Amino acid sequence: MTLAHTPAGAASAAPAPARVALARTWMLRSPLAGGLETAADVLVLDLEDGLPAGRKGEGRARARRAAEESPVWLRISAAGTREGEDDLALGRELDGRLAGVVLAMCAGPDDVTHVAASLPAGVPIVAMIESAAALLVAPAIAAHPATRRLAFGTGDFRRDTGMGADRMALSWPRAQLVVASAAAGIAGPIDGPCGPLEQAREAATHAVAMGFTGTLALRDAAVAGAHAGFTPAPDEVERARALLEATPDGPVDGSYAPTLARARALVERAEALAAL
Numbered sequence: 655m656t657l658a659h660t661p662a663g664a665a666s667a668a669p670a671p672a673r674v675a676l677a678r679t680w681m682l683r684s685p686l687a688g689g690l691e692t693a694a695d696v697l698v699l700d701l702e703d704g705l706p707a708g709r710k711g712e713g714r715a716r717a718r719r720a721a722e723e724s725p726v727w728l729r730i731s732a733a734g735t736r737e738g739e740d741d742l743a744l745g746r747e748l749d750g751r752l753a754g755v756v757l758a759m760c761a762g763p764d765d766v767t768h769v770a771a772s773l774p775a776g777v778p779i780v781a782m783i784e785s786a787a788a789l790l791v792a793p794a795i796a797a798h799p800a801t802r803r804l805a806f807g808t809g810d811f812r813r814d815t816g817m818g819a820d821r822m823a824l825s826w827p828r829a830q831l832v833v834a835s836a837a838a839g840i841a842g843p844i845d846g847p848c849g850p851l852e853q854a855r856e857a858a859t860h861a862v863a864m865g866f867t868g869t870l871a872l873r874d875a876a877v878a879g880a881h882a883g884f885t886p887a888p889d890e891v892e893r894a895r896a897l898l899e900a901t902p903d904g905p906v907d908g909s910y911a912p913t914l915a916r917a918r919a920l921v922e923r924a925e926a927l928a929a930l
Contacts, residue, residue, distance in 0.1 A: 673695075674841075678867065680870050681697045681698060726751065727756065729758055732761070733757065733761070734768065742772040796837070797834075797838040804843040805843060808845075812824075844868040845858075845861040851876050886920050895921055901914060
């Protein structure tokens, strides 16, 4: 996992781009909460919703201290806002101790441009789509060179649109984010928080069917279920390998090529996740 912390708190290097693309679970945690250990693939210190208005400065100070131990991911407030600019100032101060940022309330590609220009070169940006207007320009956000992944801010999106929480209601916006990500050539998007703990695996399985490859998380107890849902099952991998071995020279006709491509992608993802 990245912050970078193992469950025992041992530090490791900042994540490589491939690791950012593979991460299944992104734990949002207030810097005020204390304790950086998590089973999630990425721990994100939440400077936006994770901090009350009167304790923003204290939260940034704690994030600064956490960065002294190992590189940190930060969720920063909306670009162009006072809090967002203060968060970016912290990011510049951290420099090589900043592993990446999750940009809350991304309104369009200009926001990504502003954030990228305000931080050390190459800092990965995960852009959160949290409004109807942002969804309509999601393809341009995803295509920005600094955008590594999109994330779906389901709570604020529902507040903005009036949509319900059920899967049918949110299937269209979810599909839009998947298509935008695929067209931009970046990893599949990150879903909104996986909800009740007992539903984490089911929610992840549904997200995978929609084309998502990760989820935000708010509690560590949800991580195991989410990981199980986002990780190819052993029997799936075995069937995919058998299919590829049965056709070592490629498809017998063009209509079979997509099936082989999906099998190959599943095996490659399973192997890459096993190496995390």
